[in-house]
Amino acid sequence: MIQLHDKQFVPFISAKEINFAIEKMVSQIEDDFFDETPIFIGVLNGSFMVVSDFLKLYKKPCEVSFIKLASYEGTESTESVKQLIGLNQDLTGRTVIVLEDIIDTGNTLEELKKLFKSQNVKHFKIATLFFKPDAFKKDLKIDYVGIRIPNKFIVGFGLDYDGLGRNLPEVYQLKEE
Ligand SMILES: O=P(O)(O)OC[C@H]1O[C@H](OP(=O)(O)OP(=O)(O)O)[C@H](O)[C@@H]1O
Numbered sequence: 001m002i003q004l005h006d007k008q009f010v011p012f013i014s015a016k017e018i019n020f021a022i023e024k025m026v027s028q029i030e031d032d033f034f035d036e037t038p039i040f041i042g043v044l045n046g047s048f049m050v051v052s053d054f055l056k057l058y059k060k061p062c063e064v065s066f067i068k069l070a071s072y073e074g075t076e077s078t079e080s081v082k083q084l085i086g087l088n089q090d091l092t093g094r095t096v097i098v099l100e101d102i103i104d105t106g107n108t109l110e111e112l113k114k115l116f117k118s119q120n121v122k123h124f125k126i127a128t129l130f131f132k133p134d135a136f137k138k139d140l141k142i143d144y145v146g147i148r149i150p151n152k153f154i155v156g157f158g159l160d161y162d163g164l165g166r167n168l169p170e171v172y173q174l175k176e177e
């Protein structure tokens, strides 16, 4: 068990399971886009670890860039997604694959779809390491999912609780009171 600020968390997903899920996503995307040079877009802050591990395993030509969006405060979604750093690159005609650490309510995903709609890309795909199907409220497609998880707050592997926990190499779940 670990303590971050006022809350306790229990081990949930090991580093090995995470690596296995990322390997699976890499091989699906390599197969689907073997004749393209995709540009992977990480959504900061949370995605930095999944982007890093994903790219180390991706063996075909590719590019990477980041945008910064945020909606979560404490352990709750705020419903309003703020764009803190935008796109600074022409994506016309490109294959764009967004890499997310987690899709929860889908508010961030909806904002991402809006953001990229006007960009005239060739393909636009969404890949997420973690997905909470029971929290997802949108009628939007998610193209690649690493691990489906229950609707409970998690930390580690890039995900934080009020700033702490992003550096943990495995994932922990909020302990029931
Ligand atoms: O589906 P949603 O309910 O929108 O949740 C998903 C978003 O929540 C997290 O970001 P957060 O807003 O916590 O910002 P951070 O990445 O800087 O921690 C995560 O990185 C996703 O972008």
Ligand SMILES: Nc1nc2[nH]cnc2c(=O)[nH]1
Pocket (backbone or CB within 6 Å): 072, 102, 103, 104, 105, 152, 153, 154, 155, 156, 159, 160, 161
């Ligand atoms: N740390 C963290 N951030 C999130 N953003 C959306 N869902 C979550 C979650 O379960 N944990």
